[in-house]
Amino acid sequence: MSRRTEEIPLMSPAPGTSRSLIVHRYGTPGAGPKAYIHAALHADEWPSVLVVQKLIPMLDAASETGDILGEIVVLPYANPTGLAQRMGGHVTGRYDYDGSGNFNRNWPDLSEAAAEKLGGSLPKDPAEAIQVVRAALRDAAAELPRRTRNQEWRAILLGLSIDADYVLDLHCDSEATLHTYTNVRHKDLVEVLGADLGAPVNLLEVEAGGGAFDEANAKPWWTIGDFLDGGADLPAACFGVTVELRGQADVLEEYADADAAALFRFLQRRGVIGGDPGPLPALKNPVTMLDAVDLVRVPRSGIVGYHKEVGDLVSKGDVVATLYDPSAVDPVGARLDLLAGTDGIMFSRFSDKLVEPGENVAKIAGTESLSYRKAGALLED
Ligand SMILES: [Zn+2]
The missing domain is CATH 3.40.630.10 (Zn peptidases)
Structure with a gap:
């Protein structure tokens, strides 16, 4: 048919x-x-x-x-x-x-x-x-x-x-x-x-x-x-x-x-x-449990420079990106390294590099459940 x-x-x-x-x-x-x-x-x-x-x-x-x-x-x-x-x-x-x-x-x-x-x-x-x-x-x-x-x-x-x-x-x-x-x-x-x-x-x-x-x-x-x-x-x-x-x-x-x-x-x-x-x-x-996905968030606004590509394997504590503050008097001192919260695959990052506070700039699929990830509230808006 x-x-x-x-x-x-x-x-x-x-x-x-x-x-x-x-x-x-x-x-x-x-x-x-x-x-x-x-x-x-x-x-x-x-x-x-x-x-x-x-x-x-x-x-x-x-x-x-x-x-x-x-x-x-x-x-x-x-x-x-x-x-x-x-x-x-x-x-x-x-x-x-x-x-x-x-x-x-x-x-x-x-x-x-x-x-x-x-x-x-x-x-x-x-x-x-x-x-x-x-x-x-x-x-x-x-x-x-x-x-x-x-x-x-x-x-x-x-x-x-x-x-x-x-x-x-x-x-x-x-x-x-x-x-x-x-x-x-x-x-x-x-x-x-x-x-x-x-x-x-x-x-x-x-x-x-x-x-x-x-x-x-x-x-x-x-x-x-x-x-x-x-x-x-x-x-x-x-x-x-x-x-x-x-x-x-x-x-x-x-x-x-x-x-x-x-x-x-x-x-x-x-x-x-x-x-x-x-x-x-x-x-x-x-396969990975969703509560083992680390969300790397920024505490304030700025420009994000990435050190890792999507698909890269990362270890907990690795610097995946750096947040730059264009409004800082001391631009170098104001830089903030954004760290992987788990070992795993960085499978997603943010295409908009100008970010606001709380934004999630990278997702890392790990193997261990993360205490801050709660069942029933695992998706971002
Ligand atoms: Zn969609």
Whole structure:
């Protein structure tokens, strides 16, 4: 079956302005596992947009040869509102100008609403229980409020993704190596995805907090049981993962070709697409707990000069960057070295070199939990 493409209109923000989402659909709902993939939820993740442009022709070809075994839903851009938010010639991304905050925080938790639809209990048969929960989640998403543009947008995206087995939320960082975020329950799956992508860093959280999109899709599978008899036995049937496709400037043909091919192979390994993905490469490094990620912050404003590149191995106490204070009478004496708080891989740094107090200028994936990192509050705004 060929690809079906639809355009979903969004509320107009102003007279004379219209916005919409493009949705490409492959395969047959219910025929096999479902994957949902979108690019640029924060609107400013250009590498993810190019990767999806590379992935679509691959999916088209697989569709023409009958190799879509399950269902695939692809959005080439997730956030038209954010794409149109320019200030001073820059797409600012990340935050909605309507005041609702970070585009990837506070996604609705559908657990309780879905449990209510189930009448408090589940079928004994696990496969049947999964189907019933998926239907309840779909129904709960369909009833999300749509009074504002932001609410409508969230209801539409969750409505497309909530019943998927795999939710691949494609982002990028500021300057970074490839890395991923997912729940610790999905360690085995992210080891496969991370190996195919060649991601040096894959981060696991017990409870990230913040209500990110991946978590909104994955978490109901282990929280719906709080509202059901026997629900605690449900498998974690949705692998929600945030994939950070390097840094914002890493929009390169060769990266995008490789990343799209890796996502395609992952979908083959999971039975969403047919064909032989070939042997799985070795994972570059063991997965890391998110509470073992050191955030190197600055205490005051200034200009940051880096001594380490993304991907570098660092040791605790290494100087990763120096903060310069252009307002200091003694510029040399005012310099402040910024130190690694753990041994590990410096996988991310900040592209804006003029920083303000409290800004996080580097992330280091270590192996030991850090006392200042708290479960439930592990994501930056
Ligand atoms: Zn993002």
